[in-house]
Amino acid sequence: MSGLLEMFSYDFFVKGLAAAVLAGALCGLLxxxxxLRGMSxxxxxxxxSIFGGFAASAVVxxxxxxxxxxxxxxxxxxxxxxxxxxxxxxxxxxxVVTTASFALGVALLKKFGxxxxxxxxxALFGSILGVxxxxxxxLGVALLxxxxxxxxxxxxxxxxxFDPDVAAVSGVNTRRLDALVMAVLSLSILASLTVIGxxxxxxxxxxxxxxxxxxxxxxxxxxxxxxxVGAFSGFVGMVASYQLDVPSGTTxxxxxxxxxxxVLALTGPRRLRRTAGMDDHTDAxxxxxxxxxxx
Amino acid sequence: xxxxxxxxxxxxxxxxTLVLHDVSHSIEPGDFTGIVGPSGSGKTTMLRVLxxxxxxxxxxxxxxxxxxxxxxxxxxxxxxxxxxxxxxxVLMARKPAHVWPWSTPAERADVGAVLERLGIDDLARRxxxxxxxxxxxxxxxxxxxxxxxxxxxxxxxxxxxxVQTRHEVLHLLEDLSRxxxxxxLTTHDLNGMAAHLPQLVAxxxxxxxxxxxxxxxxxxxxxxxxxxxxxxxxxxxxxxVVDGYDHAxxxxxxx
Numbered sequence: 001m002s003g004l005l006e007m008f009s010y011d012f013f014v015k016g017l018a019a020a021v022l023a024g025a026l027c028g029l030l031x032x033x034x035x036l037r038g039m040s041x042x043x044x045x046x047x048x049s050i051f052g053g054f055a056a057s058a059v060v061x062x063x064x065x066x067x068x069x070x071x072x073x074x075x076x077x078x079x080x081x082x083x084x085x086x087x088x089x090x091x092x093x094x095x096v097v098t099t100a101s102f103a104l105g106v107a108l109l110k111k112f113g114x115x116x117x118x119x120x121x122x123a124l125f126g127s128i129l130g131v132x133x134x135x136x137x138x139l140g141v142a143l144l145x146x147x148x149x150x151x152x153x154x155x156x157x158x159x160x161x162f163d164p165d166v167a168a169v170s171g172v173n174t175r176r177l178d179a180l181v182m183a184v185l186s187l188s189i190l191a192s193l194t195v196i197g198x199x200x201x202x203x204x205x206x207x208x209x210x211x212x213x214x215x216x217x218x219x220x221x222x223x224x225x226x227x228x229v230g231a232f233s234g235f236v237g238m239v240a241s242y243q244l245d246v247p248s249g250t251t252x253x254x255x256x257x258x259x260x261x262x263v264l265a266l267t268g269p270r271r272l273r274r275t276a277g278m279d280d281h282t283d284a285x286x287x288x289x290x291x292x293x294x295x
Numbered sequence: 296x297x298x299x300x301x302x303x304x305x306x307x308x309x310x311x312t313l314v315l316h317d318v319s320h321s322i323e324p325g326d327f328t329g330i331v332g333p334s335g336s337g338k339t340t341m342l343r344v345l346x347x348x349x350x351x352x353x354x355x356x357x358x359x360x361x362x363x364x365x366x367x368x369x370x371x372x373x374x375x376x377x378x379x380x381x382x383x384x385v386l387m388a389r390k391p392a393h394v395w396p397w398s399t400p401a402e403r404a405d406v407g408a409v410l411e412r413l414g415i416d417d418l419a420r421r422x423x424x425x426x427x428x429x430x431x432x433x434x435x436x437x438x439x440x441x442x443x444x445x446x447x448x449x450x451x452x453x454x455x456x457x458v459q460t461r462h463e464v465l466h467l468l469e470d471l472s473r474x475x476x477x478x479x480l481t482t483h484d485l486n487g488m489a490a491h492l493p494q495l496v497a498x499x500x501x502x503x504x505x506x507x508x509x510x511x512x513x514x515x516x517x518x519x520x521x522x523x524x525x526x527x528x529x530x531x532x533x534x535x536v537v538d539g540y541d542h543a544x545x546x547x548x549x550x
Binding site for chain 2: 036150151152154156158159163165167170213216218219220
């Protein structure tokens with residue numbers, strides 16, 4: 001037992017655990033909006049894009065958080081802008097912008113090597129070792145910003161998530177709200193990069209809300225459950241990471257996947273019907289509201 | 296009486312494809328109008344222009360100052376698996392009374408009153424997927440009405456519902472127009488509209504005809520709009536459209 005608790009006596013582990021719980025809660029909270037609006041591909045794309053910004057900032061020698069953050073925000077708004085143009089779909093816009101950014105990141109890191117901060121593997125898969133106090137502060141800021149947005153704009157976000165077209169013509173400033181969601185999403189991905197990693201953060205932006213959807217028919221309860229599932233996955237995943245000596249991102253994602261299987265087994269496959277339509281990638285309007293279909 | 300919205304020589308396009316051109320139409324308080332036309336005739340585009348979600352490439356749209364518009368989307372476009380109850384769905388369209396997520400007693404009373412008016416107050420706590428087609432239509436009407444609109448726009452409200460539900464919905468809309476709310480809906484269901492709506496606009500990229508059903512549902516207009524010959528019979532003073540080929544078959548003329 002004492003061996004099991006020993007890890008809590010290590011400062012690096014406690015920091016990593018706190019970061020994992022915060023990142024899990026943050027991504028879990030956002031996952032409800034992301035899956036219900038069919039934006040999981042955006043989460044996936046943004047995380048890869050931010051990796052490009054991370055690498056470019058490290059190579060140039062500027063603050064990685066600041067550089068990757070600006071890069072991520074720029075990418076998010078570029079995707080939004082391209083998608084609103086309607087000449088190409090949001091999926092195609094994300095595919096072009098973010099994969100190019102990711103490829104640039106890989107090329108820069110392979111060419112110039114690690115320039116301080118996270119290593120290549122740490123950035124891709126997350127690490128229990130890489131968490132610093134500044135990472136915890138960034139995660140806290142991201143969680144606080146997201147909570148404030150959700151609490152103070154709850155009804156508008158619900159309307160935007162459920163029916164962006166009608167919300168736009170019913171007094172909801174959907175462009176501004178979309179921009180705010182993109183901003184907190186970019187910030188959250190950036191903040192979660194250390195513990196979860198680029199390639200796995202997309203999963204934790206999806207799975208908690210799918211589990212929550214199996215358990216409730218209420219949007220507000222879904223937000224709470226998804227946040228809890230994310231935090232729990234972060235906690236268990238980080239402990240598993242320490243015990244098994246594998247990257248923390250993988251254990252956090254595997255924990256949430258195991259939770260999904262358990263909940264599905266307990267609730268029965270019929271509940272899967274509830275998730276029908278979640279994360280429908282065909283809805284390019286998820287980031288580019290306009291009314292109805294073309295007449 | 297000044298119009299709620301006036302379109303003057305409006306043209307609208309998607310990228311380089313012109314969908315509407317030279318469309319002029321005024322909507323007055325209490326109007327009850329149906330826009331009829333086939334798919335691709337510009338019905339939804341005209342709604343978008345009226346809503347303000349689409350900017351015309353030419354012409355002008357003049358709205359009454361502070362105009363409140365309610366919009367009811369096509370049921371086919373709704374995500375029915377979304378985790379929301381009937382009451383929550385209606386409440387989301389109401390302007391929040393405060394910044395907090397929870398609703399105030401006054402907001403709940405507003406939602407309850409509009410649900411009661413539409414006869415679905417007993418369904419308030421139901422998930423939206425559990426409603427019938429007619430109840431779903433009423434729920435979205437309630438969501439539009441909770442904004443106390445002066446103008447109500449509905450996209451194909453009778454599409455995909457049975458005859459009984461269609462009658463119920465159209466009677467409801469008729470009542471609303473009597474209360475002074477201007478109601479404008481799109482449809483490709485000619486006969487259902489002729490029996491209920493006092494005004495029709497036949498659209499084929501431009502306004503082919505507008506006026507009472509007796510002036511719009513005539514063979515010449517229908518051929519221009521739908522590109523096919525249709526026979527129009529009179530039943531109890533209401534024009535009834537009969538597909539010419541089918542009618543001929545039934546009469547034993549074509550074989």
